[in-house]
Amino acid sequence: EPEVTQTPSHQVTQMGxxxxxxxxxxxxxLYFYWYRQILGxxxxxxxxxxxNEISEKSEIFDDQFSVERPDGSNFTLKIRSTKLExxxxxxxxxxxxxxxxxxxxxxxxxx
Amino acid sequence: xxxVKQNSPSLSVQEGRISILNCDYTNSMFxxxxxxxxxxxxxxxxxxxxxxxxxxxxxxxxxVFLNKSAKHLSLHIVPSQPGDSAVYFCGDYLSxxxxxxxxxxxxxxxxxx
Numbered sequence: 716e717p718e719v720t721q722t723p724s725h726q727v728t729q730m731g732x733x734x735x736x737x738x739x740x741x742x743x744x745l746y747f748y749w750y751r752q753i754l755g756x757x758x759x760x761x762x763x764x765x766x767n768e769i770s771e772k773s774e775i776f777d778d779q780f781s782v783e784r785p786d787g788s789n790f791t792l793k794i795r796s797t798k799l800e801x802x803x804x805x806x807x808x809x810x811x812x813x814x815x816x817x818x819x820x821x822x823x824x825x826x
Numbered sequence: 827x828x829x830v831k832q833n834s835p836s837l838s839v840q841e842g843r844i845s846i847l848n849c850d851y852t853n854s855m856f857x858x859x860x861x862x863x864x865x866x867x868x869x870x871x872x873x874x875x876x877x878x879x880x881x882x883x884x885x886x887x888x889x890v891f892l893n894k895s896a897k898h899l900s901l902h903i904v905p906s907q908p909g910d911s912a913v914y915f916c917g918d919y920l921s922x923x924x925x926x927x928x929x930x931x932x933x934x935x936x937x938x939x
Contacts, residue, residue, distance in 0.1 A: 817869030
């Protein structure tokens, strides 16, 4: 069964460093998303992406964040200068029709 | 303000019994709702959806009911199994083109023998 894959599964970084989280969406999907979940909190929408453009972004998704689809298969989330409060699980998702399919997540720990 | 609320943070049910998880919403763009299940350290997994043309959708042990006048939906699991123990999120699309799916805070279901 096709699935969304994310790398790395866990990344530890120092505050102020840049981080890139990678995702390979399901191959025939057209819409891509990033969500995050801070420990013990809800799953929060960050950004949606379609046709090489951001469709919508939340207030969390400020200038420190960017997304890119550098080739036909990868979808990346970059955090330019990480803060302690960026520590969370980051989930990539993709869809073709109504439901989103999520990856297993990348745990980001900022020290 | 469009919100999705799951007011019960947790639910404990005996194996074999029915689990009922509830979700309330304020203003939905499409009246199209989705339920996801999430185990610790895993991504959310799609369970079942319902749209405004129906008031009920069933898939095996899972049934979702939609009451548009009350702006309420519920997920029924029957019979409940220990493997159903997880956090359940209801989700609603807030914007045109299905660009933004937001989730409630989740309900942690524990199914015990």
